[in-house]
Amino acid sequence: MAAAPLLPTHRRYVNGVPVPQRQTLRMSEKFMVLLIVAAFLFVLVGAMFFLPEFREKVVGPGEPGDIFRPQPPASPPVEGLKFHQHDFDPVENVARDVVDSPKSRGKQELEIEQEKVLQEARQVLNKFGDDDVKNDIKQDKAKLQLQREEEEKRKQEEKNKELLEVNRVDTGAVGVSGGEPTDQDTKMKRDKIKEMMKFAWDNYVQYAWGQNELKPISKRGHSASIFGNSAMGATIVDGLDTLYLMGLMDEYKKGRDWIATNLKMEATADISVFEVTIRFVGGLLAAFAMTGDQMFKDKAVMIADKLLPAFNTPTGIPWALVNTKRGNGRNWGWASGGSSLLAEYGTLHLEFAYLTELTGNSVYLDKVKRVREVISELDKPDGLYPIYINPKTGKWGQNHASLGAMGDSFYEYLLKSWIMSGKIDNNARRMYDQAMTAIDKMMVQKSASGLTYVGDYKNKRVEKKMDHLSCFSGGMFMLGVEGAPEELKNRYKELGTEITNTCHESYIRSATRLGPEAFRFEGNVEAMSIRQNEKYYILRPEVIESYFYMWRFTKDTKYRDWGWDAAQALEKYCRTPGGFTGIRDVYNPNPAQDDVQQSFFLAETLKYLYLLFSEDTLVPLDSWVFNTEAHPLPVKTSIGAKDSHANDRR
Ligand code: DMJ
Numbered sequence: 292m293a294a295a296p297l298l299p300t301h302r303r304y305v306n307g308v309p310v311p312q313r314q315t316l317r318m319s320e321k322f323m324v325l326l327i328v329a330a331f332l333f334v335l336v337g338a339m340f341f342l343p344e345f346r347e348k349v350v351g352p353g354e355p356g357d358i359f360r361p362q363p364p365a366s367p368p369v370e371g372l373k374f375h376q377h378d379f380d381p382v383e384n385v386a387r388d389v390v391d392s393p394k395s396r397g398k399q400e401l402e403i404e405q406e407k408v409l410q411e412a413r414q415v416l417n418k419f420g421d422d423d424v425k426n427d428i429k430q431d432k433a434k435l436q437l438q439r440e441e442e443e444k445r446k447q448e449e450k451n452k453e454l455l456e457v458n459r460v461d462t463g464a465v466g467v468s469g470g471e472p473t474d475q476d477t478k479m480k481r482d483k484i485k486e487m488m489k490f491a492w493d494n495y496v497q498y499a500w501g502q503n504e505l506k507p508i509s510k511r512g513h514s515a516s517i518f519g520n521s522a523m524g525a526t527i528v529d530g531l532d533t534l535y536l537m538g539l540m541d542e543y544k545k546g547r548d549w550i551a552t553n554l555k556m557e558a559t560a561d562i563s564v565f566e567v568t569i570r571f572v573g574g575l576l577a578a579f580a581m582t583g584d585q586m587f588k589d590k591a592v593m594i595a596d597k598l599l600p601a602f603n604t605p606t607g608i609p610w611a612l613v614n615t616k617r618g619n620g621r622n623w624g625w626a627s628g629g630s631s632l633l634a635e636y637g638t639l640h641l642e643f644a645y646l647t648e649l650t651g652n653s654v655y656l657d658k659v660k661r662v663r664e665v666i667s668e669l670d671k672p673d674g675l676y677p678i679y680i681n682p683k684t685g686k687w688g689q690n691h692a693s694l695g696a697m698g699d700s701f702y703e704y705l706l707k708s709w710i711m712s713g714k715i716d717n718n719a720r721r722m723y724d725q726a727m728t729a730i731d732k733m734m735v736q737k738s739a740s741g742l743t744y745v746g747d748y749k750n751k752r753v754e755k756k757m758d759h760l761s762c763f764s765g766g767m768f769m770l771g772v773e774g775a776p777e778e779l780k781n782r783y784k785e786l787g788t789e790i791t792n793t794c795h796e797s798y799i800r801s802a803t804r805l806g807p808e809a810f811r812f813e814g815n816v817e818a819m820s821i822r823q824n825e826k827y828y829i830l831r832p833e834v835i836e837s838y839f840y841m842w843r844f845t846k847d848t849k850y851r852d853w854g855w856d857a858a859q860a861l862e863k864y865c866r867t868p869g870g871f872t873g874i875r876d877v878y879n880p881n882p883a884q885d886d887v888q889q890s891f892f893l894a895e896t897l898k899y900l901y902l903l904f905s906e907d908t909l910v911p912l913d914s915w916v917f918n919t920e921a922h923p924l925p926v927k928t929s930i931g932a933k934d935s936h937a938n939d940r941r
Contacts (some may be wrong), residue, residue: 309575378407428433459583462925466540467581470902471910479856481904483718487861487871488897491888492534492542494870497528501553505888507870513887515823517566519558519615522550528574531891535581536909537901550575550587556594561612561621564601565635567594569700569920570890572642577922579649588649595646595655607661608682608835609636622682630679632686635661637676637701638920640708641918648927667722674729675748676701692748694730695758695809700919702726703763706771710916713927724776727768731782738812742796743789755812758795762833764805765791766840770912787844793818793836795853798834801877804860805836820878829885831893832921839899843907854903861896895921 321559455506472478491505499505502512514520527546534543556562556571572591579587593841601613601620608631610620622629640659647656659870665685666676672690678689692698705723708717734748736755744757745764761878769787796818797806805828807820820826835854844852864882871892898921902910915923 307759334388345657346734359775360482362901375650379530425641458585460585462580462583464583464925465914466908466911467923470905470907472904477851477904480851480858481901482898482902484858484901485539486766487858487866488530488533488537488893488901489539489542491871491893491897492526492530492539494529495883495888496542496545497891498869499526501549505870507867507872507888508886510869516560517563519560519562521558523556523571524554525557525570526888526890526893529890529920531574532581533893533898533901534579534788535578536898536939545577547578547584547586552875555592556597556615558615559615563635563925564598564609564611564613564620565632568639568642569918570894572598572646573918573922573924574894574919576642576645576649577623577918580645580925581923582648591642592646592650593908599654599658602658602661604682606665606682606685607658608665608680608685609639609658609662611635627679627688628681631681631682632697633676633678633701634697634699636680637666638680638919639934640704641711641916641924644708644711645918645924663718663722670676672918673731673733673748673751674725675733676726690748690750692730692734693761694734694745694764695747695757695761699760699763702730703767703919706767707916707918709774710770711874711924711926715927720774723771724779727783728779729772731786736812738817740817742793742812742817744793744812744818745790756809756810757797757812757818759797759806759828759831759833762790762794762797765789765794765837769837769840769844773845787837787841789840791850793833794834794837798853798857798860802829802880803828803864803877803882804856805874805877806876823876825880826876827873827885827886828865828877830871830889830892830896832891832899835899836921837905841901842903843912851903854900857898866883886914891920893925 297386306632311515333358354539370743378930379826379875396602402941456651472481494510495505498507498510500513501524502522503514504512505526507514512522514522514525518525527549531543531546531550534540534546552884556567572595575587575591575594578584579591596610597615598613600618601609601611603620604610609627611622611631613620622631626632643655643659647653666680669687672687673692674697675692677687677689680686681688694702702723705719705726709723712719714720730745734745734753736744736746738744745754745761746753747758748754767787768790772783772787775783794806797810798804800819807824807826808830808831809825810818810820811822812818813821835857838850838854841847842854861871865884867884870888873885873889874888875885876882910917910923914926917923917924
């Protein structure tokens with residue numbers, strides 16, 4: 292059987308005659324069919340290719356050939372310095388993409404992406420505008436500079452640390468930092484005192500660096516005769532431990548480096564043995580005890596050695612003044628009959644005893660032991676120590692005793708020698724209690740209104756006057772309660788409280804709320820000065836010193852209030868743009884100023900104020916004892932047993 296035909300099989304007829312039929316297509320027809328099929332397939336595949344999903348399967352985004360997607364701009368160079376607008380023209384780039392893009396269902400996505408690219412481009416253009424480029428350059432330079440400075444500072448600190456470390460020994464120092472109070476009010480007050488210290492120091496640095504003291508109004512250096520009129524950096528040495536306790540470390544390091552390099556004590560004029568001992572030797576020894584930096588010890592020894600010729604007298608009672616070049620001594624011309632003064636020759640014991648303890652050289656302790664022996668063997672008129680003594684004959688001068696000028700710190704050092712010895716120097720303790728009993732009997736007075744004060748005893752009469760200097764005794768009586776004979780304990784407490792109160796009265800009865808140099812109890816006048824030449828206030832510490840001790844022992848907040856009152860008065864009447872000054876009349880609300888920032892203002896007044904607003908853990912009194920210039924020296928028991936000279940201190 293024949294196969295079925297491919298083309299239509301119905302028969303065609305022409306004039307009724309059947310026309311013979313073809314069985315296949317002609318070649319041209321076949322070609323046409325093929326062409327149509329190919330065209331159809333081409334269109335189909337082409338259409339599929341324009342679908343984004345399909346295309347991405349064939350060509351990855353961003354690969355060559357991805358001509359349908361706008362190319363992201365190349366990342367601009369990180370540093371704007373070399374980048375210019377013509378390096379990249381994102382607008383042109385994007386415009387071309389928009390023209391070339393197919394209007395397919397990917398159109399929306401493309402538009403979003405184009406907008407993004409445009410935005411990035413705008414940001415880049417804005418960022419790298421001409422002015423901004425300059426600013427960026429400036430900022431980059433400043434940043435670099437800052438980094439360099441920080442690096443420098445870090446290196447300097449490392450160096451300082453090394454410097455401080457190299458010379459250090461472990462002194463067992465406790466309580467020489469911290470002490471931050473917990474309540475905000477006290478903290479604020481403490482911060483304020485610290486600011487006052489920084490202000491006093493900064494002005495000294497700016498106007499009087501290396502000089503003894505600052506004249507804050509004249510803005511230049513000042514030197515009193517006690518320093519032999521030569522520049523010895525008294526404020527640096529005196530103020531150094533206060534800076535340290537307050538954590539003013541940059542200032543401390545600056546002072547420390549000055550001492551290391553410049554402190555030589557080469558005065559050509561005579562210097563005061565007492566002042567140099569309490570401010571310089573005491574300041575350096577305290578700095579050593581607190582930091583362990585041997586440099587301070589070496590300097591203290593160097594200076595003390597220059598004072599030793601002052602003891603070359605027939606009795607061993609030192610001269611008031613010594614010439615460090617010539618090595619000879621003399622007394623003040625104004626001191627009665629060329630006498631040595633009790634408060635001067637009797638206020639060397641703590642520093643000299645500690646020097647022997649540190650160096651193992653007995654010479655220092657021998658000198659002060661000798662002084663004590665001489666006076667303890669002398670008769671005391673009415674049980675009192677007269678303030679004048681002849682260093683050649685060992686005889687008392689005129690019958691004048693005082694707990695103020697020329698007498699004060701002798702008594703303080705009897706008590707404190709006992710404390711510093713670890714309470715084994717019983718000889719000192721006995722002398723102290725006997726002297727206080729005599730003073731209480733002969734010199735302590737009650738005013739008409741009941742204010743307790745201590746007047747000078749002159750030729751069997753008590754002056755109805757008290758010195759600002761005597762006001763330290765409120766604190767001293769309180770400090771001496773512990774270890775006192777039972778029958779004296781309450782009386783010491785009472786005297787401490789009442790004397791401190793009287794001294795406070797002398798402050799609040801003035802227009803400035805600062806106390807005069809001396810105040811009287813005559814007629815209707817109580818705790819006020821009536822003589823013009825006694826109305827001045829020279830930034831002295833004694834009243835605040837007593838507030839400090841009373842606060843430590845009683846925790847009565849009134850002492851902090853009184854201290855804050857005095858601090859505010861100092862700010863109001865004594866602060867000038869160039870530092871702190873004394874004033875000439877505390878009763879004048881616009882007082883004239885004396886133009887001297889005393890070194891003891893930094894050593895004592897501000898230190899006691901700061902401690903008044905600190906916790907007791909800062910300079911605890913069972914570990915430290917303050918010399919008369921408020922330089923803390925270690926109590927023997929707290930420093931440990933490296934003392935091979937324990938017997939010397941009995
Ligand atoms: C300080 O130098 C010492 O406190 C010294 O004992 C006497 N007073 C002055 C400050 O007033």
